[in-house]
Amino acid sequence: MAEENDSPESAPEAQVASQARWGRPARSETQKPPQLRRATKLERRAAREERPTTVRTGRRGPVRSILTLAVVTGLVATVAIPGYAAWQPEAEATTLQQLAADGAQTLVVASDITDSTLARGSYSATTPDEISKKKAEEAAAAAAAARAKAIASNAAASSYAIPAGVPLVAPGSGIVRRPLPYFNNFGAPYAGHRGTDYMVERGTPIYSVADGVVTASTDGGGSLGVTITIMHNINGRAVQSVYAHMLPGSRTVGAGATVSAGQMIGQVSDTGLAFGTHLHLMIHVDGTRVDAEGWLAANAG
CATH class of the missing domain: 2.70.70.10 (Glucose Permease (Domain IIA))
Known part of the structure; x- marks a missing residue:
């Protein structure tokens, strides 16, 4: 019954007691108009919706750019490396004079030595045929020398001394001579x-x-x-x-x-x-x- 008899002036007192009890001022509905309270809620909701978007954009942007650059680089390498490997510089046409010059025998000399013309007889044989021919010629020359030595040896052992006064050239004149200096x-x-x-x-x-x-x-x-x-x-x-x-x-x-x-x-x-x-x-x-x-x-x- 006492509550019913309380006057409206007791309400502020109750609010003061509530503030002292909880350590914060009590907020009365009469202090803020409804329009202000509604605007504040909308702003909070908008702030919550914008906050994730800002954080997400700031963190994922550099990573996405790095991934994109890596993918593009890989595609370029995949296309360019096989193409470069298959590419060859265009060879220039070779003339007969160049082929002959490439197959010719050359002599490398020091820079302080003047050029000289090589003669065929100034260097030894190099091909198998030339080597075989050279060996055959050397063998033939050796055999001929051996035969000449044997003949000279036989002549020294078998020849008789020519009697004194017998000429080594046939006597007489003319285009025909006798075969003996004399005969019996x-x-x-x-x-x-x-x-x-x-x-x-x-x-x-x-x-x-x-x-x-x-x-x-x-x-x-x-x-x-x-x-x-x-x-x-x-x-x-x-x-x-x-x-x-x-x-x-x-x-x-x-x-x-x-x-x-x-x-x-x-x-x-x-x-x-x-x-x-x-x-x-x-x-x-x-x-x-x-x-x-x-x-x-x-x-x-």
Whole structure:
């Protein structure tokens, strides 16, 4: 009943007690108009709606930009790297002169040395064919030297000393010379014998009857023994002279050698099928055998 009897003036007192109790002033509905309270609520709601957007934009913006840049860079690399690898610079056309220059042999020298022209004989062979050819030539030269040494050795062991006063060049003059400086007599002819035998001592010098070229020179002439054959051109006629039964190792010329009229070519002996030491001489004129002594008598000076 007391409450009902309280007057309206007791209400402010109650508000003061409430403020003192809670430590904050009590807010009366009469202090703020309804329009102000509504505007404040709207502003708070708008502030709450704007706050997340501002925070979200400030945090995610740089990350999104970095991701975008990385994706673009990866796409560019994916397209550009294979294209660069497949690209090649356009080669210039090569001329025949450039190809020849590339395949030519060159010599690299120091900068302070002047250029020089190389000669073929100034450097050694490099290809397999040239090396094989060079080895074959060296082997042939060595074999020829060995043969020459053997011949010289045989000559020193087998040759007889030429008697004193016997010339090493045939006496006389003219384009035809006699093959011996002298002889004792002719050998007795017999059936089937071809040629003329000049009986003379072993070791007597034998000369070429005329200028000519040696076509055969051998120690193995069969029944003729050590033999030399020479071809001559005498007054336009082909003359062949054959010297047989010579002393082993006494030959002074080989096949292919050029000789002069009266040049010593060997020494007398009895090699092959021979009876006594003598020179067996055969002469063929234009392919026909003639009497050697009769031909010498008619042509020798």
